[in-house]
Amino acid sequence: MILEIKNLSVRYKGKDAYVDALKNINVSVKKGEILGIVGESGSGKSTLAFSLLNLLPEDSLKEGKIIFKGKNIPALKEKELQKLRGSEIGMVFQEPAATLNPVLSIGYQFAELLRCKRGLTNTQEIKDTMLKALSGVHLTDCQRLINSYPHQLSGGQLQRICLGFAVALSPAILIADEPTSSLDVTIESQIIDLIRQLRRTLGLTMIFITHNLDLVKTLCDRALVLYKGEVKEIEPVAQLFAFPKDSYTKSLLAAFKELEE
Ligand SMILES: Nc1ncnc2c1ncn2[C@@H]1O[C@H](COP(=O)(O)OP(=O)(O)O)[C@@H](O)[C@H]1O
Numbered sequence: 001m002i003l004e005i006k007n008l009s010v011r012y013k014g015k016d017a018y019v020d021a022l023k024n025i026n027v028s029v030k031k032g033e034i035l036g037i038v039g040e041s042g043s044g045k046s047t048l049a050f051s052l053l054n055l056l057p058e059d060s061l062k063e064g065k066i067i068f069k070g071k072n073i074p075a076l077k078e079k080e081l082q083k084l085r086g087s088e089i090g091m092v093f094q095e096p097a098a099t100l101n102p103v104l105s106i107g108y109q110f111a112e113l114l115r116c117k118r119g120l121t122n123t124q125e126i127k128d129t130m131l132k133a134l135s136g137v138h139l140t141d142c143q144r145l146i147n148s149y150p151h152q153l154s155g156g157q158l159q160r161i162c163l164g165f166a167v168a169l170s171p172a173i174l175i176a177d178e179p180t181s182s183l184d185v186t187i188e189s190q191i192i193d194l195i196r197q198l199r200r201t202l203g204l205t206m207i208f209i210t211h212n213l214d215l216v217k218t219l220c221d222r223a224l225v226l227y228k229g230e231v232k233e234i235e236p237v238a239q240l241f242a243f244p245k246d247s248y249t250k251s252l253l254a255a256f257k258e259l260e261e
């Protein structure tokens, strides 16, 4: 097991009371697998992702353990967490444009990342690493991309760049929170193909968060169904689609089948 989540509960501070976002979550991630987290909007998917990097608001209440390489993430000091983020636990977000800084070129941001997170200092080595990473996510004309600013590129290009940044740090696990939800369907399927290929070539271990059952079916090995902060079911994907046990999962699948027909 690469990551073990044990009895994780998260409550956000609301106006008058605390809001339950996650209730007693238990799940482990195996090396080399893609674990899908699927649920409707507001079910707690992003809260789960942010918990894994300890990026929840200060005033939220957290309980439980997240064991990664023998360490309990919620108990780590900020300095240790900074070392983990990106380098050990990578993350790709829904909006690539919001992940990247609009006033800095792609190359500047990438180089900074490689200096801070991989300790690279040699300019030529940094440049070679950037070009290799960008062509590795099937971008072309990479030198031009390095000199570009985020607004000059398409959403699909930016999400490839974010994936390139993430895998260039060789994280032990990559969390992708709805990485294709802001993209057109055709671009989405290209990015999913890319993720599938990266998984094959790099042996990525991933947590793939989505509200889209189709992506779970085509990409993930196992899936966790989340509803109102609770785990409804965790099963291998083939099992989940063929023999759903939970009533919520069943209704979700029924709606999905109607869409498919
Ligand atoms: N920073 C926050 N403060 C208060 N409530 C929040 C905060 N972030 C999320 N929530 C609430 O927690 C629940 C889960 O949200 P979230 O994890 O973003 O769900 P999802 O990613 O599945 O859409 C929702 O009810 C949401 O409104």
Ligand SMILES: [Mg+2]
Pocket: 045, 046, 047, 177
């Ligand atoms: Mg979300």
